[in-house]
Structures are given as C-alpha cells and as structure tokens.
Amino acid sequence: MAVKVKIPTPLQRLTNGKDEVEGKAGTIIELITDLDQKYPGLMERISEGGKIRRFVNIYVNEEDIRFLQAENTTVKDGDEVSIVPAIAGGSLK
C-alpha cells in the first residue's frame, strides 16, 4: 500500500495524464520531493523554497494541511492526498 495522491487537471501534463499517482509515506514536503523524481516539474508547481505555494491547496483525507502541520504534516500508507489549485483573483492590477 502507498499514499494515494490526486492530481488536478492542470498538473496532469506532468504525470503523463494520470489523475492519481502513488507516493511514499512521510511528510508532505518529502512526498512531493519524492514524486518530483518520477514526475519532474511537479515540485516547482506546488512549492517554493520548501513551502507550499499560497494558491495551491493540499488536503490529507479532506483536511486542509494549513490547519494541520502544513508542509510537515505526515501521511501514512492508505492516506489520500488531494492537490487542488486555489480559486482566486481580483481586480487589483
């Protein structure tokens, strides 16, 4: 068993069209670092300097990691991680 990672449509071009991939247990940032080995470019789109980008939401079993331990939230085999781009914008130039 592994960690199930749901990939959003905009990032599926980096995962060869897959909407779900498997990752290793550990912290969220370790999980993403590991996935980046298999799917180069993924880490850059999700994080910056070891931190999750502001406009990317990551949920572990439907809990937003910002309300857990952010990048240091740990995931174990069987957990489901969803990566969902935020919906944001506004008239500010």
Add this chain to the structure above:
Amino acid sequence: MPSDKLFISPVVFNEMISHAKEVYPEEACGILSGDNDRVSYLFKMTNVEHSPVSYLMDSKEQLNVMKEIRRRGLRMLGIYHSHTASDAYPSAKDRELAFYEDVAYVIIGLAGEIPVVRAFSIKEQKEVKEIELIIG
C-alpha cells in the same frame, strides 16, 4: 477549453448579480455548475480575503463544492467573481491565477449603474478570449 458559448438560467444569472451586490464593497465569488454548456446551479463561496480588490475562495468550501458537483453528476462550468470598481474584464491578477482552463471565468462589473456581466476563457494564465453568455 470551454466552448465559445455559455448558457445560464435567468434564476442563476440574477442570483449571481444579487450575490455581488450583497457583499459589495467586497468582491463576491462563486462556482457555476451544470451539464453540457448550461449552467443550472450556483454555489456562493466565501471570499476569505474580504477585500474590495481581490478574492480567494475558502479552501474547505471549495473542496466540498467540487465533491458535491461530482456527486450530482454535474461539472464545474464557471467561476464567477465581481469587480467592484472596474470593468468586467480579467485583470492581470485574474489571468495569473486562472488555473482552471476548462471553465469559464465570469466577471460581474459593478462600476456603473447597471451591472455588466461577461465571460471569458483564460489559457495558459494569459490568453483571454470572450465567451458568449446566453441567458435562457
């Protein structure tokens, strides 16, 4: 890519405008869903920034609504938000944060006396193309 037309029911259209007026002077935001190119449901979302110049949807609500849309066998067809004092056209920030290429970005402009509603597709976070909005 969304198609070049988006049909929207009059009820949803009016609800969207009411929502924008209701939260004014803050920007309103929400999700439009339906099937094919026809919007039949609207989900009013919380703008956690509570700002007159920007919006960010509540992340938990966003996940719940996306799941609810799938549960109903529908699709997310559009994302709407209001511009409280500027044109109904995607700003630089709107383009930069347009991660959903397959939906229409609907903007309600409240700068004039009468609200102006326009819809766009935004490709690669920069290319803007207007989508015809048909109420009916």
